[in-house]
Amino acid sequence: MEEKYKTLEIERLSSTSSVYCLCLNTPSLKNALTLDFFTEFPKAISSLDQNPNVSVIIISSKTQHFCSGIHIQALSTITNQHQVSDRGRTGERLRRTIKSMQDSLTAIERCRKPVIAAINGGCIGGGIDLVTACDVRYCSKDAFFSVKEVDLAIVADLGTLQRLPRIVGFGNAMELALTGRRFSGEEAKNIGLVTKVFESKVELDDGVRQIAENIAAKSPLAVVGTKAVLLKSRDMSTDQGLDYIATWNSSMLLSDDLMEAVQAHLKKRTPVFSKL
Known part of the structure; x- marks a missing residue:
């Protein structure tokens, strides 16, 4: 039986689909990230990763907003619960908490299956x-973004400053992080943060589901690899990367999936792959 979460909801697209939605589900908080979220999220991602019926995961929201940031009460709790008389021990405890919260989001990268963000x-x-x-991001036309931490007198510490520059370029990331300004879905596409902007939330959900189903139909070994x-x-x-893929494919290339893909191509039929 699927575990129940306070901050998340897991949905299978249909009884035959291998695409699952992991929905942020605290509408009264505009999907702010609470302390419960940081406990539940890695568990939910891990459970989907280990489920052989899951090929692709979509992270989305059913409400008006995708995520309003870390809940202010969570920030207050973290600050207060680590205060002790010894400044060194206060810092060490806070560092441990930050590392744990970072690890909760890094669970997405540890997940073998592709994880797609559908942002409204x-x-x-x-x-x-x-x-x-x-792994991939899409948004609706009403989406807007802000690297807001600087306006709260803190430095973003859960991955934005490390991952955003690799996605949008160092200069764009620096400007967005220093100003904290709001930017639109169209600008997000122009700088490469999202791949496509859909006209509405409905079109976003339909479009991302079609993309996810298309990925899910491919060889699980090839997608995971x-x-x-x-x-x-x-x-x-580049040299190291080439060596890594040579080693990877030396163990994974000669699979039943490869034979099935070749046979399906020759016989002009849709390939059918085994679950992981």
Whole structure:
């Protein structure tokens, strides 16, 4: 039986689909990231990753906004609960908490399956941390974004400053992080943060589901391998990356999926692949 969460909801697109939606589900807080979220999110991602019926994960929102950032009460709790008389121990405890919260979002990169962000409405602060960890991002025309932490007198510490520059370029990331300004879905597309802007939330949901179903129909070994190699190669030289993919394919290339793909192509039929 699927575990129930306070801040999240898991939905299968249909009884036959291998695409699952992981919906942010705290509408009264505009999907702000609470302390419960940081506990539940990595558990939910891990459960989907380990589920053989899951091929692709979509992170989305059913409400007007995707994510309004880290909940202010969570920030207050974190600050207060780590105060002790020893400044060194206060700092060490706070660092441990930050590392744990970082790890909650890095769970997306650890997940073998592709994770797609479908963004509508506001995507603020911690929402940027969340979507930059995803593999692909799409948004609706009403979406808007802000690397908001600087306006709260803090430095973004959950991944934005590390991942955003790799996605939109160093100069764009620096400007957005220093100003904290709001920018539109169209600008997000122009700088490469999102791949496509859909006209409405309905079109976003339909479009992303079609894209996810298309990915889910491909060889699971090829999809998982492509994500793993791209992430690994991001931090390697070209030479190192080429060596890594040679090693990867020396163990994965000669699979039943390859034979099925070849046979399906020759017989002009749709390939059918086994679950992972």
